[in-house]
Amino acid sequence: MTAELNTALRSHLLRPDGDEDICLATYSVSTGARRVTHLIDDVLLPGREDRIVHGNATIRGEYVLREATAAAAAGRGLAILHSHPRGRGWQQLSRYDHDAERSYATLVREVTGLPLIGLTLAGGDGAWSARSWDTTEPTWSESVRVVGGRLEVSWNDALVPKPAAQAAQARTVSAWGEAAQADMARLKVLVVGVGSVGLDVALRLAASGVQHVGVMDADVVERRNLDRLVGATRWDARLRRRKVAVAARLARRAATADEFTVEQHAFSLCTQQGVAAALDYDVIFSCVDRPWPRAVLSSIAYADLIPVIDGGLDLAPHPQGGILRASARFQTVVPGNPCLACSRQINMSEVTLERQGLLDNPGYLEQAGRQSQDGAPNVAAFSATVIAGLLEQFVVLTAARRWEVGPPIQHIFSLQTRRTLEYTTGSACSMEGRLLAGDRRVSLVG
Incomplete structure (x- = not known):
């Protein structure tokens, strides 16, 4: 759910009198290659006659049937949410709560065609727990994620155990504490594009203790890549090894987690297969320099509520030698x-051209008077600034706890300074307008 919806739910469910409360919400489905995510997209607060608060909270059948019917008409599922005002951490179901949710599970499935989702809010620390009523017994979720300026994750320790801090991580843990380290380590993080920037990002995630890192890139190592792929060898270039294979090899060497997994996706993000794989992750690094995959990732960030950390380098040589301009953005x-x-x-017009295969077509470019997007200069020395900026964004999003990610940041090399770039959402933005669409997203792939 979004941070905004989380605030609205907390305001209703955590009562001043300390009693439990209850409400309904609708959700959309986001289907990955292996993971199904339920996106809470609207809160349906009860009217005066829709529930009874008596220490515990009881919901009325008329309320459930009414909102389930409306959800079905909108192509959405229904969720029941209630609070444990003094609870802390992942909450189990009492016999009373179990029977209450089960009594509505069949009704909701018959009306909406989707399982009833149950969520519990622990008032003591704000943690959520969740389950799906696919059958007469609940299937527990691995986690509940709240996405905004920070990524707040409530973990089901029974399914995703809390990792013990390793001696090799002592300096890392000292920066933000064991609790933040355990939360960050359990995230599944995908790096799309493992060139000069993405390769180093993947290695540093592994070194920081992240247990599951995915790398996605359809390209192979070539001799001309070796001045930027630090760790790749001439033998890798001679054998034209896949970049994801090289990234996986180096990430395993750098990993400090006791149990480390690196998953290789040797295909393009701009395919149904690529999008499905990306939806299995909690955070995605965008380390690509092409408009089409960036547009796909930007769409996923809103439609499927997966934070995307993007960065890039703008570097142009001077015709008479030296550097004309150089800046980094993240x-x-x-x-x-x-x-x-x-x-x-x-630029969305360039996305359209790339999808049509025209962005680097010599004949089209000559006719249109455009410059090719291929072959933009990139060097290891300047890439280091982009890498640092991306990892900084990741730490703020996941481990800093009291900080929040803000507007885009630009580093201008000639001035040796940073500045914040203030942009606003366009009035007809199709990406932000599809917030929480899930599988109803507008597809940008073939």
């Missing part, structure tokens, strides 16, 4: 921040 795409199109990191 930003986190989450609800509340502008998408990559609204922040002018991508």
